[in-house]
Amino acid sequence: MSSSSVASYTRIAISLHWLMALAIIGAFCVGLYMVDLPFSPQKLQIYSWHKWAGVSIFALALIRIVWRLTHRPPEPPDHMPRWQRAVAEVTHNLLYVLMLAIPFSGWLMSSAKGVPTVWFGVLPLPDLLVRDVELGKQLASVHAALNYTLAALVLAHVGAALKHHLIERDTVLVRMLPLLRQR
């Protein structure tokens, strides 16, 4: 498969994209919801679930990046101007960076707050920082800022996909969402 251009993403790439989209949106909403909960067993449970999701997203992102680097994605459509290609590339790269940086910042924050992370209550992750309440608060701000950046980029990403599909009527969205092709 050394042809210069491929028509679609691999099935694995498509699955990883949508699985991560669901996981990230889910973890984002849970994160927003949980921070203001009163202290309760439920809050501790939800925090743990959020962390498990975060570690899973981090692991999936690593797999996805390896897959992306070893499998050629389809080229942007010919009609796309150069600046749009550049913006799309930068956005995609930032999305990959944030998929790693956000769970990582959460893990650091958790360490600094003195709460180790144990993936699914089974696999303990090493504590990268010693307990430091002030640093924990700062890392919480970093975690939140990275998340809002991600939210903005995801909105731009979705907006661009819809623009391709509805206005330019090209195959950009369909090749990542083959269900649409059936219609």
Next chain:
Amino acid sequence: MQITFRRALVGAAALLSLVAAQAVEYKQILSDKSTLGFVYKQMNVPMEGSFKRFKSQLVFDPAKPAAGSAQFEIDVASIDTGSPEGNEEVAGKLWFNTKAFPTAKFVSSAIKPLGNNRFEVSGKMSIKGRTLDVTTPATYRQDGANGVFEGTFVLKRADYGIGEGVWADFGTVANEVQIKFRLLAAAGK
């Protein structure tokens, strides 16, 4: 002649200090150099905490351990569970109810030597108005002029009603709490 005399003097001094070391009796726990910590599991995550303030009385002669005794009064409000909101939570009625029960107490009833400077200390633990028998292993070693006592035992929080109501279920916070103490004691007259 002079050298022999000095040698004898040194020898006598060494012997004396050895006797003195054996005859030491510890009578005071240096609270600021001692730690009373615990490890609890929250969603299967081990969390460390400690009590920052406690008062104690001690009489312990390594040569006569069975005659020794120890007593602790722990300022429950000095608890550090690892997070500020956790500290606020456990002061409440469902946990330690520190307003009604500001101090927890341990009074030893027996110290059983197990050999090799290891002991089994039994006593009564009072927390939140409930008094129960507890037993903990403890070790002793000399550290310069001081004695170091260390040990770990498991306390079940439900036995004392620590964490009631919504917290009674062990799914979030486990019943078993590991208590870890490291006490530095000074010799006294």
